[in-house]
Amino acid sequence: MSxxxxxxxxxxxxxxxxxxxxxxxxxxxxxxxxxxxxxxxREYDWGSDHxxxxxxMMPVDGIEQLARHDAIFFGAVGAPDIPDVETLWxxxxxxxxxxxxxxxxxxxxxxxxxxxxxxxxDDIDLVIVRxxxxxxxxxxxxxxxxxxxxxxxxxxxxxxxxxxxxxxEYAATLAxxxxxxxTSATKSNxxxxxxxxxxxxxxxxxxxxxxxxxxxVLIDALAAKLVLAxxxxxxxxxxxxFGDILSDLAGALAGSIGVAPSANLNPERRHPSMFEPVxxxxxxxxxxxxxxxxxxxxxxxxxxxxxxxxAAADEVVAAFEGCLRxxxxxxxIGGRPPRRSSRTRWRRGSGSxx
Ligand code: ATP
Ligand code: MG
Numbered sequence: 191m192s193x194x195x196x197x198x199x200x201x202x203x204x205x206x207x208x209x210x211x212x213x214x215x216x217x218x219x220x221x222x223x224x225x226x227x228x229x230x231x232r233e234y235d236w237g238s239d240h241x242x243x244x245x246x247m248m249p250v251d252g253i254e255q256l257a258r259h260d261a262i263f264f265g266a267v268g269a270p271d272i273p274d275v276e277t278l279w280x281x282x283x284x285x286x287x288x289x290x291x292x293x294x295x296x297x298x299x300x301x302x303x304x305x306x307x308x309x310x311x312d313d314i315d316l317v318i319v320r321x322x323x324x325x326x327x328x329x330x331x332x333x334x335x336x337x338x339x340x341x342x343x344x345x346x347x348x349x350x351x352x353x354x355x356x357x358x359e360y361a362a363t364l365a366x367x368x369x370x371x372x373t374s375a376t377k378s379n380x381x382x383x384x385x386x387x388x389x390x391x392x393x394x395x396x397x398x399x400x401x402x403x404x405x406x407v408l409i410d411a412l413a414a415k416l417v418l419a420x421x422x423x424x425x426x427x428x429x430x431x432f433g434d435i436l437s438d439l440a441g442a443l444a445g446s447i448g449v450a451p452s453a454n455l456n457p458e459r460r461h462p463s464m465f466e467p468v469x470x471x472x473x474x475x476x477x478x479x480x481x482x483x484x485x486x487x488x489x490x491x492x493x494x495x496x497x498x499x500x501a502a503a504d505e506v507v508a509a510f511e512g513c514l515r516x517x518x519x520x521x522x523i524g525g526r527p528p529r530r531s532s533r534t535r536w537r538r539g540s541g542s543x544x
Contacts, residue, residue: 193226193227194226194227194228194499195227195228195229195230196227196228196229196230196260196261196497196499197230197232197258197259197260197261198229198230198231198232198259198260198261198262198263198493199232199234199255199256199259199261199262199263199462200215200231200232200233200234200262200263201233201234201236201237201262201263201264201265201267202233202235202237202265203236203237203238203264203265203266203267203268203471204237204238204239204265204266204267204268204269204471204473204476205266205268205269205470205471205472205473205476206265206266206469206471206472206475206476206481207237207264207265207266207267207471208265208476209476209477209479209481209483210265210467210481210482210483210485210486210487211263211265211486213483213486213487214263214483214486214487214489214490215229215231215263215490217487217490217506217509218487218490218493218494218506221494221502221505221506221509222499222502224502224505225499225501225502225505227499227502231263232259234248234252234255234256236248236249236252236267236281237267237277237281238267238268238269238271238272238277238471241272241276241280242272246280247267247276247277247280247281248280248281252281252284253284253285253288253289256285256289256462257288257289257461257462259462260459260462260497261462261463261464261465261493261496261497262285262462262463262464262465263465263466263489263490263493264464264465264466265466265467265471265486266466266467266469266470266471266472267281267282267471268470268471268473269471269473270473283327285454285464286322286323286454286464287323288461289454289456289461289462289463289464290323290456290460290461291322291323291454291455291456291461291463291464292321292322292323292353292356292357292455292456292457293319293320293321293322293356293357293360293453293454293455293457294318294319294320294321294322294433294437294452294453294454294455295317295318295319295320295452295453295455295492296317296318296320296437296440296441296450296451296452296453296468297316297317297318297451297488297492298314298315298316298317298318298420298437298440298441298443298444298450299313299314299315299316299444300313300314300315300444300445301444301445301449301484301511301514302511302514302515303514303515303517303519303523303524304444304445304446304449304514304519304523304524305445305524306443306444306445307442307443307445308420308421308443309417309418309419310419310421312420312421313421314420314421314423314440314443314444315421315424316420316423316424316425316426316440317364317368317424317425317426318425318426318428318433318436318437318440319357319360319361319364319425319426319427319428319433320357320428320429320430320432320433320434320436320437321353321354321357321427321428321429321430321433322430322433322454323353323430324348324349324350324353324430325347325348325349325353325384325429325430325431326345326347326429326430326431327430327431328345328346328347328348330345330346330348331343331344331345331346332344347381347384347429349384349387349388349391349429351391354387354388354391354392355391355394355395357427358372358374358391358392358395358396358427359395359398360427360457361374361425361426361427362395362396362398362399362402363399364425365399365402365424365425366399366401366402368424368425369424370401370402370403370424371402371403371405371423371424371425372396372402372403372404372405372424372425372426372427373404373405373406373407373412373423373424373425373426373427374388374389374392374404374405374406374407374426374427374428375406375407375409375412375426375427375428375429375432375433375436376388376389376406376407376408376409377408377409377410377432378408379408388429389406392404392406392427393406409428409432409435409436412426412436413435413436413439416436416439416440416443417439417443420440420443426440437450437452437468438468441468445523446482446522446523447468447469447485447522448467448469448481448482448484448485448520448522448523449482449484449485449488449523450467450468450469450485450488451465451466451467451468451485451486451488451489451491451492452465452466452467452468452489452492453465453489453492453493453496454466455496459496463493463496465489465490465492465493465496466486466489467485467486467488467489468485469485478527479527479528480520480521480522480527480528481520482520482522482523483520484510484514487506487510488506488507488510490506491503491504491506491507494506
């Protein structure tokens, strides 16, 4: 009998989410068994099909259902016939806000066997800490005088002292366990109210972390530096929008979007945190057995770490790194596609090959 149990909500979602989630879960279950804990999984068939049937991505009480779990293991949602804004505001943003998942964590590392697209060829090992619930992605604003020559749109950004403090605290504490460098993304020369405030609060927090070096860099210069010298970064802390852009950029540098994980964290564990790959539902390759499962699996390792299962998490990372070293690879990272004749497909919801 397992001594420790973790209750996991599983939302595989759409497209390749239906392939990579069952694949990752197989590995996580094996590792759980080896480390003597149990994952109590419960599947939720939310996403685009649910939207087509009910006009919503999840049921009205979806958040309440998820709140009962220790963590959410999420694949991807989205389909070509459904507007992106529905998937984002119908599922992802409600989870982030209701569960106060105020940190979006995205590690970016050079992996064995995956050629990084990097100048100089040095290994990348950085983490982006993105503020995940406020900033530029506010719902404050609206349209003015639509259909007239005065038509205009207003969108307010919102930064609270508490919000910036906790993001910066998280980044500083993380840096203390790494190479003790934090780079803060700013734009205080152009955005003259919120960004100087961001800078002030970040600097205030860093005073409590004297061994951590803080560098603040304008977002445009930071993007360029990420391309030219990605190996020079340790922890990057950024607002919601800047963090979103930088993480896709950094992920692309490290190789394939298919290997990149992300965690939406409520670090205090008062609410469930959510773990997902960076990639989306990839309708272009869905159902063909081509999807790279590493992003999903690495997200699973982050989930285990968050649940206190560090040894198991390390084993998952070592396992996929070992596969990569052995040359086992999906087409996105240079492997060969499976033989057409085999016609393997994931059976939706069944977690098995058909
Ligand atoms: P969404 O709107 O859900 O984000 P998208 O098509 O805009 O979907 P992704 O799903 O991330 O964005 O796909 C971007 C590209 O990366 C596609 O060409 C896709 O095939 C590829 N891709 C994404 N994830 C993987 C993966 N796990 N393995 C291989 N290729 C992937
Ligand atoms: Mg997309």
